[in-house]
Amino acid sequence: MPLNEVFQKFFHNKKENENPSQLKGEELKKALAEAASQAGMKPETVQKFLQFEETESVLKPERIAILFVLIYVVLQTAVNVGAGESLDASAMSKLPSWLHEGLQVLYGMNSYAAGGDTWRQHFPLLMLTGGGALAASGLIERARQQKKREKMALKVKSALEGEVARGEVNLNMPEGHSAFFSGNGDPYVSSLQKELGISDVVTYTTNPNGDTSLTKQGYELSSTEDTLEAALERGDFVKAGEVGFFPVIEQDQFLPDPDEDNDSFDTTLSDMDVMIAKMENFLKNKQDNDKEKIIKKKKLIIVSSKNQKETKAHGREKIPSTRTLEDLQREQNEKGENDGKIKYFDVEIVDPTELVFDALMPLLGGKTPDFIALTKSANRYTDRFYAEYDARVKKDGSQIPGMRVTSSEEVRVFYNISDVATIAQARKDDIAIVSSERHKQVLLDQGVNPDRIIVISKLVKTAIKNLTNPVQKK
Numbered sequence: 412m413p414l415n416e417v418f419q420k421f422f423h424n425k426k427e428n429e430n431p432s433q434l435k436g437e438e439l440k441k442a443l444a445e446a447a448s449q450a451g452m453k454p455e456t457v458q459k460f461l462q463f464e465e466t467e468s469v470l471k472p473e474r475i476a477i478l479f480v481l482i483y484v485v486l487q488t489a490v491n492v493g494a495g496e497s498l499d500a501s502a503m504s505k506l507p508s509w510l511h512e513g514l515q516v517l518y519g520m521n522s523y524a525a526g527g528d529t530w531r532q533h534f535p536l537l538m539l540t541g542g543g544a545l546a547a548s549g550l551i552e553r554a555r556q557q558k559k560r561e562k563m564a565l566k567v568k569s570a571l572e573g574e575v576a577r578g579e580v581n582l583n584m585p586e587g588h589s590a591f592f593s594g595n596g597d598p599y600v601s602s603l604q605k606e607l608g609i610s611d612v613v614t615y616t617t618n619p620n621g622d623t624s625l626t627k628q629g630y631e632l633s634s635t636e637d638t639l640e641a642a643l644e645r646g647d648f649v650k651a652g653e654v655g656f657f658p659v660i661e662q663d664q665f666l667p668d669p670d671e672d673n674d675s676f677d678t679t680l681s682d683m684d685v686m687i688a689k690m691e692n693f694l695k696n697k698q699d700n701d702k703e704k705i706i707k708k709k710k711l712i713i714v715s716s717k718n719q720k721e722t723k724a725h726g727r728e729k730i731p732s733t734r735t736l737e738d739l740q741r742e743q744n745e746k747g748e749n750d751g752k753i754k755y756f757d758v759e760i761v762d763p764t765e766l767v768f769d770a771l772m773p774l775l776g777g778k779t780p781d782f783i784a785l786t787k788s789a790n791r792y793t794d795r796f797y798a799e800y801d802a803r804v805k806k807d808g809s810q811i812p813g814m815r816v817t818s819s820e821e822v823r824v825f826y827n828i829s830d831v832a833t834i835a836q837a838r839k840d841d842i843a844i845v846s847s848e849r850h851k852q853v854l855l856d857q858g859v860n861p862d863r864i865i866v867i868s869k870l871v872k873t874a875i876k877n878l879t880n881p882v883q884k885k
Contacts, residue, residue, distance in 0.1 A: 434459050439560050446567045451583035451647060454609040454626050460568045461575070461625070465561045578619030578629030581645050585610055587652035587880040592686070594677055596621045597657040599714065603872060607879075613646040615639075632685070639686075643693050652880040653710040654690070654756070656683060658719065662828050664763040665844065665867050666795040669718040669735070680721045680732075680739055687711070687743065691755050698753070711743070711756040712878050714871060716764055736760060759878055766870040767844060768803050771824070774842055774863055781821040783836065788827040796826070 434442050442456050452460075574580045589607065592615045593600035604612040604624050616622045619629035630642035658678035659667050667675035694706055719736040740758040747754035771780075782796045825833045826844040834850055837843040839858045844865045845851065854864050 434463055434564060439564060443560060443563055443567065445583075448583075451581040451645070453583050457571060457575070457580060457582075457625050458609065460564065460571050463564050463568050465565060575625055575627075576619070578616060578622070578627045578642075579645060580626070580628075582613065582626060582628075582647050584613060584626075584647040584650050586650045588613060588647075588650060589653050589655060589879055590615065590646065590648055590651040591655040591657070592616075593622065593657065594618075598661055599657055599868070599871060599875070600655070602868070603875065606872070607876075613648075613651070615642055615646065632689075637689075639689050640693055643690065648690070648693065649697055649704075649706060651709055652707070653712055653878065655875065656686070656711070656713045656715075658683065658713065659715040659763065661846065664714075664846070664871070665767050665826065666764055666792045666799065667716050667719070668795065669716055669720050670722060676715065676719060680719065680734060680736065683713070683739060687756065694755050695753070706755070708754060709756055710878060711758045712761060712875060713740075713758060714761045714763065714875070717760050717762050761871060761874045761878070763867055763871050764799060766874060767865055767867060768799060770865050770870065771842065771844070772803060774865075775822055778820045778822045780824045780842075782824050782826070784825070784827050785832045785836075788829075788832065791828065792826060796824075 442459065445452050445456050446460070571580065588610065589603070589612045591597075591600045591603065591612055594616065595618045596616065600612075600614050601622070601624065604614060604626075609625050612624075612626065614622055614624050614627045616627055616629055617631065619627055626646070628642040628646040630639045631637065632639050656678065658676045660675060660677055663675040669675075698704060698706055713736065715736055717735065717737045717740075720734065721732050737760070740760055743756055743758045746752060746756075780796075780800060782793055784792055823837075823841040824844065825837045825841055827833045830845040830847055830850040833843050833845055834853050834857070837854060837857070837859050839860065840863070841859065842863045842865065843854050843859055844867065845854070846867050848866045848869050851861075851864050851866055855861055
């Protein structure tokens with residue numbers, strides 16, 4: 412192997428089994444500075460601190476010392492073969508007697524001695540002794556600094572573990588990230604964060620113990636405690652490109668009962684009004700405190716039925732409201748048009764029921780659906796299914812080819828509260844509607860045509876991704 416390759420391999424060699432994400436050297440110094448900053452920490456830095464382990468690293472002074480030893484070997488070889496002896500006759504080559512004797516004493520401490528009083532004979536030993544001195548002082552100091560930083564990193568790691576568990580990490584997020592409110596927990600939020608990445612999503616939750624994400628922010632929003640503003644501050648909400656609400660519960664994401672008192676939703680229209688008002692107030696205060704700061708308008712994505720309503724009590728009576736989620740959308744989107752106020756949000760509704768029927772109607776091909784569900788699911792969904800189907804045919808049937816009912820022939824359509832019940836019933840030519848993508852493969856194994864399997868979660872996540880910042884799409 413050529414000598415230059417030996418040097419290259421030796422001086423740049425890395426330890427085997429080294430963790431590539433391990434914080435070390437300059438990166439560790441920068442990470443510690445980031446941890447001490449008031450600006451918050453990037454999610455990737457949080458992750459690296461949580462993965463940090465105290466390690467032993469190869470130190471640069473050690474390499475320099477070895478280089479000195481190599482120089483010694485080369486020069487000593489030159490001395491031993493007699494090269495350059497003619498130079499010793501020069502007066503300039505001789506050391507003063509006091510320096511020669513003093514250095515001999517120094518070398519003698521290591522059982523070495525120069526062969527004469529010339530620079531040529533002293534220089535190799537100077538390299539050897541200097542290398543040792545540098546190694547001793549440099550290695551000790553570097554090791555001390557490295558250990559000091561590692562101890563600090565371990566303290567940061569310990570503090571972060573507690574902050575992550577409580578949902579209180581002070582974050583520095585990229586411009587345009589997504590801020591998703593999962594309430595007590597929502598499968599879409601956790602799934603989207605895994606797909607988009609920890610740098611693209613902050614989750615705001617009232618149940619931090621049930622959320623395992625590094626960027627979660629816990630908050631309370633009740634009559635006794637309101638910590639939402641603090642959570643928005645920690646989560647770097649100002650930089651968010653879009654905000655997500657997920658009021659419809661998982662089992663009713665398709666065919667929910669629009670009346671809120673029937674438990675299809677875990678967030679009411681009034682709850683959303685309050686949340687929006689608090690977010691607007693937070694952003695307004697940020698703007699007032701920094702007049703030059705530009706706060707971009709955010710997209711507010713709400714995953715629910717457009718027909719979601721709420722019931723209000725008046726005295727002893729419960730009176731259903733005629734206000735729907737579509738009305739909330741219209742009210743928010745019209746803000747700023749006449750009152751001159753700053754508009755912070757544009758509302759977009761992702762309606763799972765609409766998405767499923769958009770996929771279902773072409774599959775029916777003009778045939779009549781025979782909706783099949785087991786007892787509890789049949790009681791819950793049958794009337795809702797045909798009400799939605801009839802409205803869709805009435806609305807689109809006269810305009811869109813393929814939407815018209817042209818045949819009395821029926822197509823079996825399966826949907827249940829549990830996907831297991833659908834899997835147990837659906838066969839080759841049936842249409843199967845399931846909530847989870849993981850159940851699609853089971854249906855395929857049973858011979859169900861892949862084009863006749865509708866996965867609700869895939870439709871919803873695709874719709875959400877299409878509304879998010881383009882740089883986040885995976």
